[in-house]
Amino acid sequence: MGHTIIRQRRDFSSFKLLVIAIALGTMVSGCSSTSSNSAPVADRSASKPKRLAVTSGQYVVRPGDTLYSIAFRYGWDYKALAARNGIVAPYTIRPGQAIRFDGRSSTPASTGTSTTVVSSSPSSSSKTTIIKRPVGAPATNSSTPAPAPAPSATPASPPPPAPVVTATAPAQVPAAERAVGGWAWPASGVLIGKFASNGSLNKGIDIAGDLGQPVFAASDGSVVYAGSGLRGYGELVIIKHSDTYVSAYGHNRRLLVREGQQVKVGQTIAEMGSTGTDRVKLHFEIRRQGKPVDPxxxxxRR
Structure with missing residues (x-):
């Protein structure tokens, strides 16, 4: 009888230990499962949008545009873009004019159809939409689909290819050109952003400063753009220094120069600000034949 009671107690104790072990195993398993289901860490650096250069299609000039600002926006050398569109110095363009990127004639051929080009605003995508309609037919509102043309014995012209975009590669600067003097810092302040050569958004340098502090021309040249029509740059100044180089000064509070004005290195051209960005800073770029280079x-050195 006594041996039986002892054996039962041992069996009960073993059973309790088994229950505790199972419970602990379940808890450990639950903790492990919870850990494995934690939210993944996303690598946002790989998903940053890249600045693209349009190599097909066309853009309709809007009021305030210049050939230099269009070339800067789409990663072109202004001379190459002018040559492609048959535009000669002093590179005057007019609102409504079509600027092509693919080498085709910007004047529609006489094929029974005309081309209406609908361009997006500066604050939206840079893609263009091309709509074919019969010659003599009234233009339709761009927001209303055009009615299908009546059947014709002559087949309609095939639609133009969709705009092709390629990543803008940074230009390689010859050592002889880098050694040439004449460049000065465009502002005083702490360097908070450096040039990125991997296709990311930063195609220049960022200099932090105080609201309203002076922004200087980095070299002698002529102002070819002064305005806020380029998305992401805020109040922007572009200076042409030669047939090869232009510089850009973005996010200003106020512009102190006008298009066509000649400026000297060190001359105040703007007041630093935060237009188009989240803090007071100057975004400064140098472009060689339309391609960004490290300023x-x-x-x-300083």
Whole structure:
């Protein structure tokens, strides 16, 4: 009888230990499961949008545009874009004019159809929409679909290819050009952003400063754009220094120069601000034949 009671107690104790072990195993398993189901860490650096250069299609000039600002926006050398569109110096363009990127004639051929080009606003996508309609037919509102043309014995012209975009590659600057002087810092302040050569958004440098502090021309040149029509740059100044180089100064509070004005290195051209960005800073770019290059290759050490 006594042996039976002892054996039962041992069996009961073993059973309790088994229950506790199972419970602990379940808890450990639950913790492990919870850990494995935690939210993944996303690598946002790989998903940053890249600035693209349009190599097909066309753009309709809007009031305030210049050939230089269009070339800057789409990653072109202004001379190459002018040559492609048969535009000669002093590179005057007019609102409503079509600027092509693919080498085709901007004047529609006489094939029984005309081309209406609908361009997006500066604050939206840079893609263009091309609508074919019969010659003599009234233009339709761009927001209302055009009615299908009546059947004709002559087949309609095939639609133009969709705009092709390629990543803008940074230009390689010859050592001889980098050694040439004449460049100065466009503002005083802390360097908070450096040039990125991997196709990301930063195609220049960022200099932090105080609201309203002066922004200087980095070299002698002529102002070819002064305005806020380029998305992401805020109040922007573009200066042409030669047939090869232009510089850009973005996010200003106020512009102090006008298009066509000649400026000297060190001349105040704007007041630093935060237009088009989230803090007071100057975004500064140098472009060689339309392609961004690292400004630190040109600016003196400090």
């Amino acid at each position: 630190l290759q040109f600016l003196p």
